[in-house]
Amino acid sequence: MRSSRAGQPGLKTRLYAYLCAIPAKVRALMRVRRTDQDLDDELAFHVAMQARENEQRGMSAIEARRRARLALGGVEQVKERSRALRPLRWARDVMQDARYGLRSLSKTPRFTIAAVVTVVLGVGANATIFSVLNPLLFKPLPYRDPARIVSVFRTSPQSQRWPFSIASYLDQRDRNRVFEHLAAMTWADASLVEPNQPAERVYSIRASGNYFAMLGVPAVVGRTFTAADDRAGAEPVIVLSHRFWQHRFGGDPGVVGRALRVDGRTVTVIGVMPDEFEAPLFWGNVDIWRPFAYSAEQLRDRENNFLLEFARLKPGVSIEQADGAMKAIVKQIIAEHPELDAREGARVAPLSVADPTTRRISGFAFGLTFFVLLIACVNLANLQLARTTSRAREFAIRGAIGGGTSRLLRQSLTESLLLSLIGGTLAIPVSLWCTQWIAAMQFGDLEGVQATMDPVSLAFAFGCAVVTGIVFGAVPAWLAARTDINGVLQQHPRSSTSGTSRRFRHALIVAEIAFALVTLAGAASFIRGLQLIGGLDTGWQADDVAMARISVISAAYAEPTPRLDFFERLHDRAATLPGVASVTIASSSAPVRPFNSNSTFQAEGLADTFLAFDERVTPDYFDTLAIPLRRGRQFARDDREGRPLVAIVNESMAKAIWPGHDPIGRRIAFEEPTPIWVEVIGVVGDIRFPSSPTIDTPFQIYLPLAQRPPAVASIILRTSGGLDGIAGNLKRIVAELDRDVAVVGLTTARAAAAQRTSHLRLLANALGAFAALGLVLAALGIFGVVSYSTSQRAGEIGMRMALGARQSNVLWLVLRQGLVLTIAGAITGVAGGFGVSRVLAALVPHLPSPEGLLVAGVAALMVLVALVAMYIPAWRATRISPMLALRHE
Amino acid sequence: MSKPPDLVQGTLDLLLLKILALEPLHGWAISQRLKQVSGDELQVSDGSLYPALHKLELAGWITAEWKTSELGRRAKFYSLTRAGRRYLSQETEHWRRLASAISRVLELKEV
Secondary structure (H helix, E strand, O other): OHHHOOOOOOHHHHHHHHHHHHHHHHHHHHOHHHHHHHHHHHHHHHHHHHHHHHHHOOOOHHHHHHHHHHHHOOHHHHHHHHHOOOOOHHHHHHHHHHHHHHHHHHHOHHHHHHHHHHHHHHHHHHHHHHHHHHHHHOOOOOOOOHHHEEEEEEEOOOOOOEOEEHHHHHHHHHHOOOEEEEEEEEEOOEEEEOOOOOOEEEOEEEEOOOHHHHHOOOOOEEOOOOHHHOOOOOOOEEEEOHHHHHHHHOOOHHHOOOEEEEOOEEEEEEEEOOHHHHOHHHHOOOOEEEEOOOOHHHHOOOOOEEEEEEEEEOOOOOHHHHHHHHHHHHHHHHHHOOOOOOOOEEEEEEOOOOOHHHHHHHHHHHHHHHHHHHHHHHHHHHHHHHHHHHOHHHHHHHHHOOOOHHHHHHHHHHHHHHHHHHHHHHHHHHHHHHHHHHHHHHHOOOOOOOOOOOHHHHHHHHHHHHHHHHHHHHHHHHHHHOOOHHHHHHOOHHHHOOHHHHHHHHHHHHHHHHHHHHHHHHHHHHHHHHHHHHHOOOOOOOOOEEEEEEEOOOHHHOOHHHHHHHHHHHHHHHHOOOOEEEEEEEOOOOOOOOOOOEEEEEEOOOOOEEEEEEEEEOOOHHHHOOOOEEEEOOOOOOOOOOOOOEEEEEHHHHHHHOOOOOOOOOEEEEOOOOOEEEEEEEEEOOOOOOOOOOOOOOOEEEEEHHHOOOOEEEEEEEEOOHHHHHHHHHHHHHHHHOOOOOEEEEEEHHHHHHHHOHHHHHHHHHHHHHHHHHHHHHHHHHHHHHHHHHHHOHHHHHHHHHOOOOHHHHHHHHHHHHHHHHHHHHHHHHHHHHHHHHHHHHHOOOOOOOOOHHHHHHHHHHHHHHHHHHHHHHHHHHOOOHHHHHHHO | OOOOOOOOOOHHHHHHHHHHHHOOEEHHHHHHHHHHHHOOOOOOOHHHHHHHHHHHHHHOOEEEEEEEOOOOOEEEEEEEOHHHHHHHHHHHHHHHHHHHHHHHHHHOOOO
C-alpha cells in the first residue's frame, strides 16, 4: 500500500513542517532529561486517567491501575519506542553507552586495569617492533618508482652477493637491452681539506655518470653529475648530501661552484641532493658523491671486483627477464676472458634496505611479537568472558526491563571497544618512547635516520586495538545474549556459567600457555644462539686494541714505494707514542669483521684452486693481536720488495691443503694472469671474526705489507691508556707526515665488535623482553581464570570444608583443574617451540643451534610460573570460612 | 483471513491528524476519541499511540504544549500546525482517491 502513495507532501509543505519541527527537535536534542521527564509525565497522566475510568467501572484502585498499565503494553517499552524516534538517536546512544561503559568499568577497577595493561603491552610491543622494522622491511627507498630499481650481483660458489670489476661493468652496461640505466658505485671515503684546517674524513660514494639518472632524483640546488663528468680528465666535481650541506656549509646555496680540496685534488661543488635522498639505512651516511672518472688503464681492470651494480628496469621488463639476460651476458664475458672463473655468474635481485639475514631475523622477531599480541588478545577475551558471566544477572535484569538484545550486544561491544581504545591510546606514547629508545640503540651510528613512529605504525597499533576489541567483545556478548533471562533470574548466579563458556575459557587458557611457550622458546633459541656465537674463541686478543683507518689515495701515492714509506714512517712514529705497547699496520681493520679481500689461489702440485682471505700485514701483526705462531717464523722487516715473496697461513688451511705434511716451504700462488709464487714460511692459529658468524672461507693467508703496500690500510695499536690518550697524538703525527691524510674512525676493537653485533644483541634483548611479557601475560591469564572459577565454587568448597575436607584436599581440588590446562598447553607449546627453533635454524643457518634441552627448560619454567599463578587463588580458597561460603550459596 | 482488522500503516497518522484538526487534545483524550469514532473496527493500542504522536511532533505536523486539563491535572495537549493542516488535506485527498480506486476494482462484476 505504501508504495502506491504517489502524493508525497509537496516541497513547500515539507519545508514548512521541517521548520515547525525544529523546536521539538532542539528540545529533544538539548534537553534529553527534560523530554524524558515530559514522557514520564505524559504516560503517568494517561495511566491515571485510564485508572480513574476503570475505577468508575467498579474495579478496585489497585486493579484499576494494573489494567491501565497493561493496556499501555508496558510503560518502559512505550518509552523506549518513543526514544527510538528521536533525532541523532545513535549518537546519543553511543554517548550513553560510553558513559555507562565507563561507569561500569570504573566499578570493576581490577578487571579494567588488567585489561588496559594487557592491551597496552600487547599493542605497544607490536607497534614498537613494527615502527623499528618498518624502515628496514617495508619502506620503499626514496627514489623515482623504486620498485623498478634492482641490484645486480656477481655470483660464485662462495657467495651470491659479490661485486663486479670495472671492465665487466662496462661490458654489461653496453651489452644489456633490459635496463634503462645500469649504474655502478663503490664506497670510497675521502679526506676533505679546507685552508688552514686539519684534514677531515668525509663519507663518499664514487658512482658512474648515470647513477643519479638511474635513481631518477634531481638535485635541489645546482645539478647532479652526468656521463660527461665521468671521464678521465674531466673537470673533477662533487655533489653534496643535504645533511652534509646543512652541517658543513650551513645550507648556503652559494656553495655550488665553490672549489674544495678532496683527496689532494681541487674539486668543484656542482649540486646538493634532497634531504631524503641520502637514505642512510641503505647506503650508510653519505657526505659527497663523486664520479668515477677512471683512467683508461683502470677501465681495463678485470681483477679488482669492487663495483656494486644498480639498475632501472626498462618498462615492461620483469626481474626474471633481466636476470636471464644478465646471466647470459656475464657468461659471454667469462667465455671471452679465459682468466676469469667459469663458475661465476650474475644475479638480478629486487632492491631492499635490509640484507636477507636481517630481513629474516626481523621477520622472525616480528612473528614472535605477533604471538605476544595473540596472548594479549586471549587474555582480553578471557577477562571479558569471566566478567560477562559474572554479569549474567545484570544483563538478564536489563533485558527484562526493556533493553533489546541488540542494545545489550552493543553495550558489551562498547565496553570492549572502550578498553581497546583506552589501551591503544596509552600504547601510543609507550610505543613512541620504546621506538625512539630502540632506534637510538640500533641506528645510533647513522645520522639522519628517522627514529619516529610513522603513521602506518600508528594505524597498525590502533587497528590491532580495535579489532581485538570487536572480536573479543563480540564473543562474550554473543554468549551473554544467549542466556535465558528467566533461567538466570530464578537460579543462582553460578549456574549461569554455561558449559560452552567454560569450555571456551579453558581452550583460551590452553592456547595462551602454548603461545607463551612458543614465544619463550623462540626468544630463548635466538638469545642462546647469540651467546654461543659470543662465547666462541676468536683466536686473537681484542682487549686494549685500538684501530683507525688511514688512506693514501692521492696521486702522490700512485707508486708502491711512497705508500710503503708513508706507512713505515707512521708505524715507527706511532710505536714511540706514550701508552702504545705495540703497533701494526694491516690492509683490513682489526679482525672484528672479515678481511677486506679474498681471492682464489692455487697450491703447487695440486689441481684444485681454493678461496682464502688474504691480508697484508707488518711483521708485528701477530704479536699485537696475540695470534699464536704454530710453526715456522713470523715476517721480518726484511721481507720486502726485492726479497723472496713469502706468506704465512692459518692452521685450518695448512691441515686441509697439506694434510700430514709440513707446510713450511710449500708454494702457493694467487690466480692472476700469470701466477706469482710465494713461499709459506709460517703457520699461525685460526682467527674468527666476532661480528660475522658466516664467512666465505676458513682459509687465511697473510702477506708482508712491505711486498705489496695497499693504498687503504688500518693502524692497529695495543694501548695501555685507552683511546683518549692516543687520539690527539695519532692525528698529530699523521698530519705531520701528510696534512692531506685523515685518521678515520678511531675506535677500540671491542667497541667495533659490539657495534657491529649491536643490532643482533638489541633484537635479542627486545625478544627476551617480549617473551617475558608473554610469560607475565599468560601467568595473569591463568591467575584470572583460576581465581574466577574458585570464587564461583566458593559454596562448594565451603561445603566440603564443613564436611571435614582438609586444606590439602581443597588445594589439590583447585590446582588439579589448572594443572590439567597447563599441561595441555605445555604439550602443545613444546611442539610449537620445537617448530619455532626449527624455523629459526632454517632462517639463520649460521646461528649455532641450541640444545633441545632448552625448549624443555623453557616449558618447565612456564609450568612453574603457571603453578605459582594458580597457587595464589588455591591458597585463598583454603582460607574460605565454611559459614561464609555457605551463606554465599 | 481471520486476522483482526489492523490499521494499515500510515493511516494511524491520518486519523490522529484528523482528530487533532477538530480541537487540541491530550493523549488520553485522543485515545478515547479514537475508540469512539472508529468503534471496534480499528484497534489502536495505547502503546502505539504515544510513539505515533511523538513521530508526528518530530515531523513538525503537530505541536504540543502543557496545559491544565479539565480535571485540574497538567497534561500535554497536541494541536495541528499549519504544515500539518496542509499535509492532512493532501493526505485526505490522496486517501479518497486510493479508496475510490480500490472500491471501483472491488465492484467489478464477473462476466
